[in-house]
Amino acid sequence: MNEKDLDPFNTDDFALFQEAVSGVKKIKQDTVQFKRSAVRFRGDVVEEQQRQHSAEFYFSDDYVPDIDTSGTINFVRPGADRFLAKQLRRGDIAPELILDLHGLNKDTAKQELAALIHACKRHHYYCACIVHGIGERVLKHKVPHYLVQHPDVLAIHQAPLEYGGKGALLILIDIPEL
Template identity: 50%
Template sequence: MKSKTPLDRQEKELFEQAMGSVKPMSQDKVNLKKPTQSQKKQQSHRLTFEKQQFHFSDEYEPQLPSTGPMKYVREDADSFEAKLLRRGEYAPELILDLHGLKQQESKQEIAALLASCIKQHVKCACIIHGIGNRVLKTKVPHWLVQHPDVLAFHQAPLEWGGMGALLILLDLPDDPFCK
């Protein structure tokens, strides 16, 4: 790349004085091997397995509020967590937008999001389901209740999607390297 403004002799001398006895680094080259067909198959199989790690049931009907904002707190958790979610005390580190996805695709993406949250040790995530015909708006909470690592969820504050989104709080293990 050529410099737009060439340096004059004085600037070059100042630069050389500032650099002193610095020597250029020699570049170590690493020749990466291309993955073989069997390695590609193993990787795609692993990704497919990770996406389908948790299966949500469409038959399960949890006891969720029918009026007011959508919220849920697991029985063994503090109910104050839902209040903190409602206030926006937790900021989501990962956001999943389900607009344009079908129910089956949405279930897979939610399972992948939750697996990713656990793997990356993310405590709070946001799922934007939209309002539309209210299909995903009613199904997403029913699916989330089934997951063992979902501690609580609450309708998101306006800044994170309002009535068309849920903030999810996950129960992460104490050791981030255990899973």
């Protein structure tokens, strides 16, 4: 190996490089970022609008239900079997869908909750898990308040450890009989 091979500014290599890249044009960055709902098929846009409408209709920030969100969250809709909450607590009913709300704000979380409930009803899923995390506790307190307002939610309970513990909820959806 000679001194010329060790020179990082070898003029022969530089000349070869210039020759290889001659005629290459610089790429212009013209990528357009679309909103999430803009890049959908026509049927999906209608579904997105229905989801936003149901989120605005069912989930109010002003309504404060009589549930304690500082401890173990436990709710069963009036008229439903109280044993449902115990089944959720023990993990007897496994969730068929899992929704992760990490990083979302309240408004987006409302839309995702409405979509989850809609998807559960459409696919006849009885149980779902909502992972809200703990963080600054905004969603931890708001998500149960939103869910209690929805007429299709039968029961809510803090998830067992295998599904997220204090950072998640298990919900049961009222599925109509076929």
